[in-house]
Amino acid sequence: MLSFLSTPFWGIFLTIFVYWIGQQLFKKFPIFIFQPLLIGMVLGILVLIGLSSLLHQPIVSVYKQYKIGGDLIFWFLSPATMAFAVPLYKRRDLVKRYWLRIFTSLFVGLSVALFIIFTISHLFGLSKIATIAMLPQAATTAIALPISSVIAGGGQLGATASSITAMAVIINAVVIYALGNQLVKWFRLDKDPMGLGLAFGTAGHAIGSAKAIKIGEVEGAMASISMVVIGLIVDLIVPTFAKLMGLM
Amino acid sequence: MKKGFLAMENNHEKKAAPILTQFLIFSTILLVANILSTGISLIWSEFPVPTPLIGLILLFMALVSGLVKLEQVESLSTNLIGLIGLLFVPSGISLASSLDLFKQEGIKIIVVVIISTVVLLLSIAYTSQLVAKISDKLHHKS
Numbered sequence: 001m002l003s004f005l006s007t008p009f010w011g012i013f014l015t016i017f018v019y020w021i022g023q024q025l026f027k028k029f030p031i032f033i034f035q036p037l038l039i040g041m042v043l044g045i046l047v048l049i050g051l052s053s054l055l056h057q058p059i060v061s062v063y064k065q066y067k068i069g070g071d072l073i074f075w076f077l078s079p080a081t082m083a084f085a086v087p088l089y090k091r092r093d094l095v096k097r098y099w100l101r102i103f104t105s106l107f108v109g110l111s112v113a114l115f116i117i118f119t120i121s122h123l124f125g126l127s128k129i130a131t132i133a134m135l136p137q138a139a140t141t142a143i144a145l146p147i148s149s150v151i152a153g154g155g156q157l158g159a160t161a162s163s164i165t166a167m168a169v170i171i172n173a174v175v176i177y178a179l180g181n182q183l184v185k186w187f188r189l190d191k192d193p194m195g196l197g198l199a200f201g202t203a204g205h206a207i208g209s210a211k212a213i214k215i216g217e218v219e220g221a222m223a224s225i226s227m228v229v230i231g232l233i234v235d236l237i238v239p240t241f242a243k244l245m246g247l248m
Numbered sequence: 249m250k251k252g253f254l255a256m257e258n259n260h261e262k263k264a265a266p267i268l269t270q271f272l273i274f275s276t277i278l279l280v281a282n283i284l285s286t287g288i289s290l291i292w293s294e295f296p297v298p299t300p301l302i303g304l305i306l307l308f309m310a311l312v313s314g315l316v317k318l319e320q321v322e323s324l325s326t327n328l329i330g331l332i333g334l335l336f337v338p339s340g341i342s343l344a345s346s347l348d349l350f351k352q353e354g355i356k357i358i359v360v361v362i363i364s365t366v367v368l369l370l371s372i373a374y375t376s377q378l379v380a381k382i383s384d385k386l387h388h389k390s
Contacts, residue, residue: 015341019334037333041340048344063344070338076328077335079274082281082303083325089311089318105379109372116371117364124356129349134360138368141339142300150296160346166339168361175365187370195376203369206332226372231301239295248294 002055005062011069018043035174035207041167081142081231087224094221098194105198106226106233110138114241129157132247133164139234140205140227141169147235151242169205176204180211190215197222202230262319270324273316277306 004010021043022036048066052059088095095102114135121131132152136144148165149158180200183189189196193216200212201223209227213220242248264270281303288297310316328335343350350357 011338015337016334019337037336037340040337041343044337044341045344048341059347060345063342066341066344070341073335074338076331077339078278078300078303080328080332080335081300082274082278082307083328085304085307085311086318086322086325087329088308092312101376101379101383105372105376108379109375112375113364113368113371116367117360120363120367121360124360126353126356126360127349130353130357134364137361137364141336143298145339146296146298150294159342160349163339163342163346164349164357167343167357168364170336170340171358171361172365172368175362176369183366183369187373189373192373192377192380195373195380198376199369199373202372203365206329228304231304235297235301243294
């Protein structure tokens with residue numbers, strides 16, 4: 001009777017259902033903690049934990065069953081990431097005019113941030129695998145996860161590192177969504193609309209870009225450009241950085 | 249910022265290409281991107297270049313070169329980007345497979361991520377301000 005659990009239908013249904021609940025909650029109570037993505041993730045994990053204790057099965061095997069359908073939805077993240085070429089193309093005038101400034105700001109900014117993030121992870125005493133997982137978080141999921149996995153050495157370790165990175169990317173977005181406006185005020189970021197946009201796209205990914213669009217047009221355009229360009233820069237420098245720091 | 253900074257290209261509304269054509273363009277580019285990604289990983293195993301990243305660059309180049317027209321990819325792109333929140337859910341749920349590590353370090357990890365977000369935001373924003381100042385100075389000199 002429970003054989004449906006090992007078909008793709010189960011994982012697909014659960015993914016869509018928990019996200020839908022998240023959206024409904026967010027419509028009713030538009031506060032940051034009800035981010036559909038965050039709610040979907042937490043609800044999904046809770047359902048799996050519940051199932052695991054109900055069926056007396058380890059959580060890992062319950063997750064493996066979910067993953068059959070989950071992977072089918074996850075796969076679409078590849079074309080969806082690729083699709084960001086279209087907004088980038090529509091803004092190619094800005095890219096052409098400011099490419100040097102965009103690239104330098106993101107390259108230098110990310111390098112500085114990597115050192116700080118590495119130091120903080122060290123100070124908090126994070127394990128090696130968790131430290132690795134912290135490094136690619138500036139990139140969006142479809143780019144960050146494979147990088148995280150390769151640095152951690154692939155296999156089971158790679159899967160662990162990329163699941164932590166996935167969570168990090170989601171939390172990034174939630175933090176920017178919740179505190180973005182306050183941070184802009186506290187640190188006077190609004191005097192440089194371009195920098196503000198680049199920073200929102202990097203730190204907050206797709207949700208950060210959506211937030212930046214609400215602040216202004218320049219900010220929004222820069223945020224969506226930076227989301228794409230930072231993926232490239234993360235790919236260029238994070239493996240090198242991990243090597244330098246002896247993580248790889 | 250000067251006026252005309254955000255001048256969008258003149259919106260020539262063209263009919264979207266049939267969905268099958270859009271699917272074909274996407275899947276062709278992804279296939280080529282995947283072959284390139286595998287090729288790079290064979291030569292340079294420590295520097296992964298994820299398939300979607302190569303795909304993004306290829307699609308951008310195809311659009312710039314005119315090989316692919318905007319209306320041949322635009323509506324599928326918009327739909328996929330609109331769904332991106334949902335597409336993230338399975339990777340979030342994948343945490344269920346690492347609950348052991350999360351039980352030991354979860355709170356620390358979350359605190360580090362929250363700090364990291366602010367670090368990323370500030371370091372990019374301030375670097376950009378600095379770069380703007382430097383380039384302004386260079387322009388004044390010349």
